[in-house]
Amino acid sequence: MVKSLEELAKIREQAKKALAAREGEAETKIVVGMGTCGIAAGAREVMAAILDELAKRDLGTVTVTQTGCVGLCDKEPLVDVIKPGQPKVTYGRVDAERARRIVAQHVVNDQVVGEWVVGTSS
Amino acid sequence: MRFYRAHVLVCAGTNCSLKGSQAVRQRLLNELEEVGLADEVKVVETGCFGLCEQGPTVVVYPEGVLYCRVTPDDVPELVREHLLKGRRLERLLYREEAEKAVQTVPQVDFFRGQQRIVLRNCGVIDPESIEEYIAHGGYEALGKALTEMKPAEVVAELKASGLRGRGGAGFPTGLKWEFAAKAQGDVKYIVCNADEGEPGTFKDRLILEGDPHAVLEGMAIAGYAVGARKGYIYIRGEYALSIERLEEAIKQARKMNFLGDGVFGTEFAFDVEVRVGAGAYVCGEETALFESLEGRRGEPRLKPPYPTERGLFGKPTVINNVETLANVAPIILNGAEWYRGFGTEGSPGTKVFTLTGDIVSEGLIEVPMGITLREIVFGIGGGIPGGRAFKMAQTGGTSGGCLPAELLDVPMDYDELAKAGSALGSGALLIMDDTHCIVDIARVFARFFEHESCGKCVPCREGTMRIHDIMTRIATGRAGEKDLDNLEALARTMTMACLCPLGQAAPVPIMTTLKYFREEYDAHIKEKRCPTGTCRDLAAPAATPAAGKGV
Ligand SMILES: Cc1cc2nc3c(=O)[nH]c(=O)nc-3n(C[C@H](O)[C@H](O)[C@H](O)COP(=O)(O)O)c2cc1C
Numbered sequence: 065m066v067k068s069l070e071e072l073a074k075i076r077e078q079a080k081k082a083l084a085a086r087e088g089e090a091e092t093k094i095v096v097g098m099g100t101c102g103i104a105a106g107a108r109e110v111m112a113a114i115l116d117e118l119a120k121r122d123l124g125t126v127t128v129t130q131t132g133c134v135g136l137c138d139k140e141p142l143v144d145v146i147k148p149g150q151p152k153v154t155y156g157r158v159d160a161e162r163a164r165r166i167v168a169q170h171v172v173n174d175q176v177v178g179e180w181v182v183g184t185s186s
Numbered sequence: 187m188r189f190y191r192a193h194v195l196v197c198a199g200t201n202c203s204l205k206g207s208q209a210v211r212q213r214l215l216n217e218l219e220e221v222g223l224a225d226e227v228k229v230v231e232t233g234c235f236g237l238c239e240q241g242p243t244v245v246v247y248p249e250g251v252l253y254c255r256v257t258p259d260d261v262p263e264l265v266r267e268h269l270l271k272g273r274r275l276e277r278l279l280y281r282e283e284a285e286k287a288v289q290t291v292p293q294v295d296f297f298r299g300q301q302r303i304v305l306r307n308c309g310v311i312d313p314e315s316i317e318e319y320i321a322h323g324g325y326e327a328l329g330k331a332l333t334e335m336k337p338a339e340v341v342a343e344l345k346a347s348g349l350r351g352r353g354g355a356g357f358p359t360g361l362k363w364e365f366a367a368k369a370q371g372d373v374k375y376i377v378c379n380a381d382e383g384e385p386g387t388f389k390d391r392l393i394l395e396g397d398p399h400a401v402l403e404g405m406a407i408a409g410y411a412v413g414a415r416k417g418y419i420y421i422r423g424e425y426a427l428s429i430e431r432l433e434e435a436i437k438q439a440r441k442m443n444f445l446g447d448g449v450f451g452t453e454f455a456f457d458v459e460v461r462v463g464a465g466a467y468v469c470g471e472e473t474a475l476f477e478s479l480e481g482r483r484g485e486p487r488l489k490p491p492y493p494t495e496r497g498l499f500g501k502p503t504v505i506n507n508v509e510t511l512a513n514v515a516p517i518i519l520n521g522a523e524w525y526r527g528f529g530t531e532g533s534p535g536t537k538v539f540t541l542t543g544d545i546v547s548e549g550l551i552e553v554p555m556g557i558t559l560r561e562i563v564f565g566i567g568g569g570i571p572g573g574r575a576f577k578m579a580q581t582g583g584t585s586g587g588c589l590p591a592e593l594l595d596v597p598m599d600y601d602e603l604a605k606a607g608s609a610l611g612s613g614a615l616l617i618m619d620d621t622h623c624i625v626d627i628a629r630v631f632a633r634f635f636e637h638e639s640c641g642k643c644v645p646c647r648e649g650t651m652r653i654h655d656i657m658t659r660i661a662t663g664r665a666g667e668k669d670l671d672n673l674e675a676l677a678r679t680m681t682m683a684c685l686c687p688l689g690q691a692a693p694v695p696i697m698t699t700l701k702y703f704r705e706e707y708d709a710h711i712k713e714k715r716c717p718t719g720t721c722r723d724l725a726a727p728a729a730t731p732a733a734g735k736g737v
Contacts, residue, residue, distance in 0.1 A: 065443045067451040069329045072320065079321035085193050085228075086247040086310070098272045108222070111191070115226055119189035127248040128191035130272030 081124025092126045092171055097142035099133025106159060107141040113160035114143075117167040126171060139182050145170050156182035190228035192269060195245045197309060199234025199392050200427060201549075206257065207242035213261040218269070227269055233396015235309030237296055238549040240280060245309075250290040253278040282568075296547050299566045301528060303536050304512045305552045308396030313431050316438040319399040325444050327515035331407050332450045335518075340411040341367055344514070346522035348534035353379055353470075353507030354582070354611045355687070356533070356600040359514075362504055365494035366412040369502035374414040376405050377479070377498055377505040380421035380428070381463055381470035384583035385634065386614040389538040390508035392550050394421070394428035397512065398435035402458060404511030406444065407518060408504055409456040417458040418498070420475050422465045432460050467638035471686050472497075472505045474640070485642040486686035509538055509613075529555030533599035537613055541567050544574065544619040556602075560594040563617055574619040578702070582611020584634055585691035587698035588624075607698050609691075623720035624703040625710050628696050629657040635692040646689025649680040653696060660707065662723040663714040670707065673700065 066072050080087075096102070096111050111130065118126055136142060139156030143166060146152045153176055155166060162180060169175045196202075196211045211229060218224045235243050240254035246268055253264065256278060267275045279287040280294055288294050302308075311318035319325070331340050345360025366374060378401060382390040394401060405417040421429060436458055439445045447455040466484055468474045473487035476498045497503025513535060517525050526534045533555040539562065541548050546568030553562065559579055563569065570576050578588045581598070587608025589596065596606050603610050618627070632654040641647045656673055659665040677693030684690045700707055709715050716724040 066325070066329075067443070069326070069333060069450070072325060072329050075317065076320050076323070076326075079317040082188075082190075083193075083311075083318060083321050085190060086195075096272075098270060100271075103270070111226065115189050115191055124189065129248055130270075132271050132273045 081122070084124045085127055091148055093144075093146040094126060094128045094167075094171070095144040095146070096128065096130045097132075097134060097136075097140055098130035099137075099140070101133050101137035102140040102142065105140040105157075109160045110141045110143060110158050110163045113163040114167060117164045118171075121167070121172065123167075123171065136182065142182070147171075147174070151184045153181055154183045154185075155180045188225075188228075190226060191248075192227045193247045194227060194229050194269070195232045195235075195247065195309065196229060197233075197235045197241060197243045198231035198427075199238070199241075199309075199395055200388070201234065201238035202241035202243060203427070205241045205255075209258045210242050210244065210256050210261060213258040214265065217261050217265040221265060221270055223265070223269055230312045231314070232310065233308045233313045234392035234550055236300075236305065236550040236552075237280075237294075237547065239547050240549075243309075245291060249274075250292070252280045252289070252291050252294065254280045295568065296549075296551070296566055299557075299561065300552050301536050301554050302552050303516050303528070304393060304400075304509055304538050305396070305550070306516070307400065308392065308550075311397070313396050313398055314434055316399060316435070316442060319397070323519065324399055324515075325403055325442075327518035328403050328406050328410075328444060329450050331410055331518050332452045332454055337367060337411050337413065340407060340518065343518060343522050344411070347517045347525040348522070348532075349510065349513055349517060349525065350533060350600060351507055352509035352513070352537070352613070354384075354609070356610065359506065359510055362494060362506070363408060363411050365492070366414075366502050366504045369495055371502050373416075373499075373501045374412055375498045375501055375503040376408045376412070376414045376417035377472075377475070377503055378405055378417065378419040378508060378511055379470060379472065379475060379505055380419055380425070380508050381465075381475060382422060382425075382508075382612070383465070383467040383470040383638075384585075384612045384614055386540060386542045386616050387583055387612045388540050389550060389613055391425050391428050393508050393512055393538070394425070395431055398428075398431045399439065400512045400515060401432075401508055402435055402439055402445070404506075404514035405458055406449070406456045407514050408506065408511065410454055412502075412504055414504070415455050415457070417456065418479060419458060419460045420463055420469075420479055421460060423462045424465060429460060429462060436460070466640070467634075468640045468686070468688055471688060474686070475505070476503070485640045486688075488685065507612075530597065530599045530602075532601045533610075537598065537610065539598075539613045539615045541615050541617065543615075543617040544570050544622075545617040546571050553598075555599040556597045558595045558597055559589065562598070562615065563594070567617070570617070570619050572619075574621065577618050577620045577622060578624070578699075579618070580608075580616040580695065581614070582609035583614040584631055585609070585687070585694055586611045586614070587694050588627075588702065589698070590702040592702075607694070607701065609694070621718060621720075623716055623718040624699045624706045625657070625661050625716070626718075626720045628699045629654070629661050631695040632657040632692075635688070639689065639692075643683075643685035643689065645680050645683040646685065646692065649676050649684070649689060650692050652676055653693065657696070660710050661716075661721045663710065663721075665711050667711065669711070670700065673697075 478484035
């Protein structure tokens, strides 16, 4: 039962988050390397952990995509975090635990997790 | 809330469904399950996306990559490549020209020239999810109207917007609502005309399939504006998917109380019922529609009284087309001024067209009023297939006129098309290349009207028969000069004397083809020759074609 414009707005905000993936208006983008090498090194688990962490934190406006092998097979699983107006940060040898920390520390709190960074670029 | 990293939108509009999109969807679900992505990737059925020619279409977000002609057998590769490994599957990308693969939705020419107001949600949201409609601003206009505007203000906004009826006649919607609002009587009705009998028109169907709530919201706003508590949607029985989606949408809207009593905590009460028609062209005519809705034979009534005085069950009634109603919520939400920013002075806003015939991209488009026929055919529509020449376009459906290449630059709006002897009508656009015989086509139109005439009034019953008879004689080489005079006399009589616009407009395609393609008629009548070789009873085309009118 929607009894006012305010109640409608609440439903709308909630529903919007679920649709953010389709809107292209996401603020932060996370890209997981999903080439054969990435998957072999555990990228599937990394992806699952990232999605789980985002859901837990209700971070609907983050998009998560995957990409193929970039040639750094040795450092897979690779995860890029791209925030608006900031250079892309690439993390290497990410596992599920690290992935959760990257979400908590970098995506949420804007602090790059220096020790796992393999490169930055804009 | 579940978080999905990707959404795969599968078009479940009628055209794509016919081409097997359901099987694609099922295979997607199975395949995602198999590779363990079912929790990460959401599969969404959407309404028509417009690119029917290229169906079944699948769009993968967040990237917005558009895949075309996807078969169930393509699915495993698509899932493994795009969704598992993150690589685009080249061979299924949309191809604009042979060499250039276009990847994402906004890059496609077909969409670039479009302005989507009515189709804003079609192909974008899951039509069976009221939440997705709400996420895109759904029911906000209804809330705004009910809690912040007086009924008269809603009417005034509609009037100021200049919205004209999209069912064919182009009557100003705000004015119609005002008449109904001022009409005497406690009981009034809102009727949504979803009969869509016009051959080649399938926009209402795809709007209802793709965004049913938009129409319900428009009806509820209309109800508030004129003081009606009940709405009917009259829809043809063949539109099974639209009916299903509407019924579901009505249930959801009732549950959230956008329909029912005390909407948005106000006194306003409104409910909607779907009534299924048996499909006759004339039942789309508003008064014949009322007859049918009331359980009688679908025949037009004499007007006046107009529906806003005495319509359904003799009560003041607003009857609007599906597309008209789908325009209402955006107008209320964004204002008349905004709406007038699109289209032309006399025909503000956009128009949905259904492109069919000899055109590269058949499908559903929405463009600002006033766009030229050329821009539609050669820009958005991608031109004529096989490098053939454009011969003519029939605008507005069967009762619309046929425009030759010389008129390709006519602006598509109500008034300009009327000046050209044609009509915007329902937005059907039938494109034909130079292989078609004008006489043969006109004969087919004539047969259609003979068949669809309800027989209630003599000028239509007899006139449509005579026209078909003359056209048949022309096509078979049995006609003389005098027959053209007879055609003109018949047309004059029917335009003046027929009871409803079915008969009044039946001569239009004949008269416009005669006006613009006279030499082709002459070839049939005087030389007993069909320049395109279509009319089999006549001689084959001469060595040098007499009627080379293409561009
Ligand atoms: C023969 C005939 C068929 C018609 N069929 C339709 C139809 O299928 N759908 C429609 O909306 N209007 C149809 N109309 C127009 C309706 O009579 C009426 O003008 C329209 O529903 C009004 O709505 P609008 O002002 O929103 O356009 C038809 C008219 C005639 C004469």
